Amino acid sequence: MILRAIGYQKDSEIVAFRQNCWNLKCRNPGIDVDYLIAALKLTGLEAEVIPIDYPAPKAVEMIANGSADLTVHAIIQNVERLEKVDFTVPINYLVYGYMIMEIDEFQIKDFILSSLHPEMLLLLLMGLLIKRHTLANSFFMISWFWFCFFFTLHFESAMTSAFTLSSRRGYDFINLDGLLDAVEKKGWHILVHEEIGWNPMAFCKHFYNQCNRLENALKKAVHVPRSWNPDNHLTSKSVLFVGLHEHLVPTDVIILNREKRLLFIKDSSLQPSHLSFALNKNLSKDILEKLNRGLETIQGSYANFAARYANPFTPYVRSVHSSGEFYALGLLYLWPLFRLCLIFIGLSIGALLIEVIQKRIHYKKFKL
Structure with missing residues (x-):
């Protein structure tokens, strides 16, 4: 037969x-x-x-x-x-993950910008509206609020950078939760290949509302044909759900195309599929x-x-930093905030000196 x-x-x-x-x-x-x-x-x-x-x-x-x-x-x-x-x-096995373009931006920038909540601006406005204080005291209040914000943000970034932030270009997430955060908060959008033989919804977990979040994200996803070539069409802040044969993926992050700066991030939390x-x-x-x-x-x-046909893809190496480098990283990007704090303090001191001079002039005129 x-x-x-x-x-x-x-x-x-x-x-x-x-x-x-x-x-x-x-x-x-x-x-x-x-x-x-x-x-x-x-x-x-x-x-x-x-x-x-x-x-x-x-x-x-x-x-x-x-x-x-x-x-x-x-x-x-x-x-x-x-x-x-x-x-x-x-x-063989099919491992799942995300195809993205290499990211240039320092991720800590997004962390700092996302920390500038309206409440912070409200506190600064309160410093100016306290009428029983002099102008110098108002500037000093603003300086104090800003310094507290800077101080808290600095140590928060230092503590979290080892887990969530990167000081080098690369990638913005390593798992499904990180991807959903990027879609919801950072303007990323999802691409899905047609006829891929698997459904991304099969990988979500029902706790922490992950399945509902993924379902909502997939409603806005763009479905691309199987012939679609990511080398020429994948853009920044777009992510393609993709599966690769295990023998091609020696590490969790690999370089698919060095010239186009395409990366594949294997999501270790997703169960591989049998290929038979x-x-x-x-x-x-x-x-x-x-x-x-x-x-x-x-x-x-x-x-x-x-x-006989192809070698595994090249691993993508991103340096691991020491705690001292994280500390330097925090100061590097938080320095503009601290500089603004010093400007506020300088303005408050300048306003105080002007007020003291004005009072002395007024006192001399009154004495005469």
Whole structure:
């Protein structure tokens, strides 16, 4: 029996058929195809490729209705698909995360700007409106309010910078909560690939209102076709939900395109998906068992197959700072605030001197 295999014509290095060569005898047909060929040879099974480009959802439907027997490349294994087709043992995993452009801005700037609440301006206004005080006292009150604000903000930033702030360019978030904060408070917007085979809503957690927040964010998301190229179209403050094969992601943050400054941030809180070959449920169980034995024989060698096509992406390195550098960072960006405090104090001292001189002149005139 010759098994009928279907799937994508080309999907990165995973499957790489060409229009003039669309079968299992092609040279360099892709990582998953090579892996399948090796397993078939070990088990004595044969297969041929149906030369039509089928996306994964369509391929599952074709296998379920008996028009094909298996996928030529591994696809995401999920509950909905398990109801329609059988799956082999996993050969790889899909890790999830976010594709963004590298950020230039110091994140602590956003922290400082977001700390300038209207209440602070109200306190400054109160300092001017206290009529029973002299002008010097009013300026001094403003200086004191501003100094308290500066002092509190400085130590708050020093304490939180180790956890949430960055003093170097890079990325603004590392998980779903951080992404939602960026969308809600910093003007980011979400992009979602069509026909990706997974739903971002599957990853949210129901505590802390995370699912409702993600649902609201996805209502405003832009859906882009599978052919959409992020290298040319991804902009700053836009984030693309994306999954990458685990063998390509050696660290939590990798460089996808150094020239375009594209980064992939793996969200370690999101459970990876199994990638397996899908089979028709009506096939003999002996075929599934044989194919699984063949795949188990070469299990652990996927990286060797992948090395023929592409190396893992380069890790993105962002320096880790000492507590002293965080302290310097706080002063570096808070210095303009402190300088304004000194200006207020200088104005209050100047106003005080003017008032003292005026009183002396007035006193001399009154004495005369």
